[in-house]
Amino acid sequence: MVVPILKQGQYLIASIQAALTDADLLKMRDALAEQVGRFRSRGVIVDVTALDVMDSFAARTLSDIANMIRLRGAETVIVGIQPEVAFSMVQLGLKLEGVATALDLEEGLDYLDHKTRRINRAPNPFTR
Amino acid sequence: MVVPILKQGQYLIASIQAALTDADLLKMRDALAEQVGRFRSRGVIVDVTALDVMDSFAARTLSDIANMIRLRGAETVIVGIQPEVAFSMVQLGLKLEGVATALDLEEGLDYLDHKTRRINRAPNPFTR
Amino acid sequence: MRPTLLQDDIRVPITSDIDIVYARQKGRELASQLGFSSSELALIATAISELARNIVRYAGNGAIVIKLVERGEKRGVHIVATDEGPGIRNIALAMQDGYSTSDGLGLGLPGVRRLMDEFEVVSKNGEGTTVTIKKWLR
Amino acid sequence: MRPTLLQDDIRVPITSDIDIVYARQKGRELASQLGFSSSELALIATAISELARNIVRYAGNGAIVIKLVERGEKRGVHIVATDEGPGIRNIALAMQDGYSTSDGLGLGLPGVRRLMDEFEVVSKNGEGTTVTIKKWLR
Ligand SMILES: Nc1ncnc2c1ncn2[C@@H]1O[C@H](COP(=O)(O)OP(=O)(O)O)[C@@H](O)[C@H]1O
Ligand SMILES: Nc1ncnc2c1ncn2[C@@H]1O[C@H](COP(=O)(O)OP(=O)(O)O)[C@@H](O)[C@H]1O
Numbered sequence: 126m127v128v129p130i131l132k133q134g135q136y137l138i139a140s141i142q143a144a145l146t147d148a149d150l151l152k153m154r155d156a157l158a159e160q161v162g163r164f165r166s167r168g169v170i171v172d173v174t175a176l177d178v179m180d181s182f183a184a185r186t187l188s189d190i191a192n193m194i195r196l197r198g199a200e201t202v203i204v205g206i207q208p209e210v211a212f213s214m215v216q217l218g219l220k221l222e223g224v225a226t227a228l229d230l231e232e233g234l235d236y237l238d239h240k241t242r243r244i245n246r247a248p249n250p251f252t253r
Numbered sequence: 254m255v256v257p258i259l260k261q262g263q264y265l266i267a268s269i270q271a272a273l274t275d276a277d278l279l280k281m282r283d284a285l286a287e288q289v290g291r292f293r294s295r296g297v298i299v300d301v302t303a304l305d306v307m308d309s310f311a312a313r314t315l316s317d318i319a320n321m322i323r324l325r326g327a328e329t330v331i332v333g334i335q336p337e338v339a340f341s342m343v344q345l346g347l348k349l350e351g352v353a354t355a356l357d358l359e360e361g362l363d364y365l366d367h368k369t370r371r372i373n374r375a376p377n378p379f380t381r
Numbered sequence: 382m383r384p385t386l387l388q389d390d391i392r393v394p395i396t397s398d399i400d401i402v403y404a405r406q407k408g409r410e411l412a413s414q415l416g417f418s419s420s421e422l423a424l425i426a427t428a429i430s431e432l433a434r435n436i437v438r439y440a441g442n443g444a445i446v447i448k449l450v451e452r453g454e455k456r457g458v459h460i461v462a463t464d465e466g467p468g469i470r471n472i473a474l475a476m477q478d479g480y481s482t483s484d485g486l487g488l489g490l491p492g493v494r495r496l497m498d499e500f501e502v503v504s505k506n507g508e509g510t511t512v513t514i515k516k517w518l519r
Numbered sequence: 520m521r522p523t524l525l526q527d528d529i530r531v532p533i534t535s536d537i538d539i540v541y542a543r544q545k546g547r548e549l550a551s552q553l554g555f556s557s558s559e560l561a562l563i564a565t566a567i568s569e570l571a572r573n574i575v576r577y578a579g580n581g582a583i584v585i586k587l588v589e590r591g592e593k594r595g596v597h598i599v600a601t602d603e604g605p606g607i608r609n610i611a612l613a614m615q616d617g618y619s620t621s622d623g624l625g626l627g628l629p630g631v632r633r634l635m636d637e638f639e640v641v642s643k644n645g646e647g648t649t650v651t652i653k654k655w656l657r
Contacts, residue, residue, distance in 0.1 A: 313624050
């Protein structure tokens, strides 16, 4: 199952499905790194609302993605980690350190708007 | 005894009582993880002013809470650790690493305002 | 006291990464019949995911067996991850947070122990690894 | 020199997590009669909390006995946490910071030793565990 990646304005939005294999996750990682360049995206949202389990491989891949995307000059935010998934992650010892998180898509967009505004947009406040 | 959780603007405030059992603490943890989503809160304050003892279970649960809440996209700050409780914690070897702390409720609110402002408020600098 | 079996067990052969997903879905399904909370189901599914991945990564193939069991008053789920791979050279090291012989996070085995109520690993050099975990209904 | 008892001791049966809170409150109450500072009372209550939780977690049930004692010039509080649980398999390991057979932080026993003036643990496989701790008034 391939993760659909949506281009929305300056951002890319990847929506992870429940039954995602390791290979699918790695494909998503590579697709995001490539498309950020192709579309000159400023930010990436990975929506994990539907994800049933965030194990150490998924957590590691998400943090790899955030690091790769940063090196490509864009920001990443993970949205939609459910309470029970957050609980399992914490018990397992996964922290997603250095990776931005937000409640849902809307908050994630807010985060990116803010995070990328400083750098990318409106160098002159009077033009806003 | 259930820990009362107050919604104040964008924040949730949980006030821990002295005689709190392990089960009460875990219930508070789960309630906070859930309510942060329901109320779209940006921050959580856990007020431990009244807590008589912070043992290894309480410390561990507070740091789990902070990690879970962060995965849900919000910030947590622990406020009101009393001097003698802090002293016991240090002797016991508890560090609350990676968990923000503040002197009291007021400082905690300040901390959250500052920590979440970046992301949430004042898209237009002239309205501030 | 040996736990008694509540119903037929499920055996998921593990040979590739699709099986990891399948095994954890099956585990969740079976455990939910006992009435575990959604948080507990997530813990159980996560534990299966970690053990199944270790089989694929370190042994190539093996199996996950999931059962519902009863011991005295308690009912729970009993999961065995087994393979005939190279075995774990140093179990004490493998149980430490952060220890990995591959490029993993090294949180799988110690993390699974934290997630479950009971945890046992038996491994013999060159003969394989068996990890047995249990979670009891509260 | 054996310490002499200053007044009746208090015995708190420990079977569930409510008893942990009750035991530490009782310990604080009794110790405060000797005139311990609030910092010392917090240390004592914390130590009781850790030992009581270990009883609930590892032995299922047991008791905490709290006494005020006198030895020569010194007066202090003397606490015994006792259970007939499985015992501590390896005491040397259990006394190390960070060692836990459950998902604990592994700071309970070594931490309690740091909190108190005297600390002793006796444990026999299959027969239970007794931890005795003392804090003297300065
Ligand atoms: N089924 C297995 N067969 C052989 N070795 C294993 C197996 N499972 C785990 N190991 C060994 O134990 C180490 C720790 O495993 P784990 O804690 O799951 O972390 P990770 O898989 O991230 O390395 C692995 O790096 C590997 O060397
Ligand atoms: N009363 C007890 N009965 C049996 N085992 C115990 C008892 N108390 C402690 N232990 C063992 O000693 C280990 C270390 O205990 P402790 O330092 O309190 O840390 P934690 O409880 O966080 O594991 C425990 O993990 C357990 O294996």
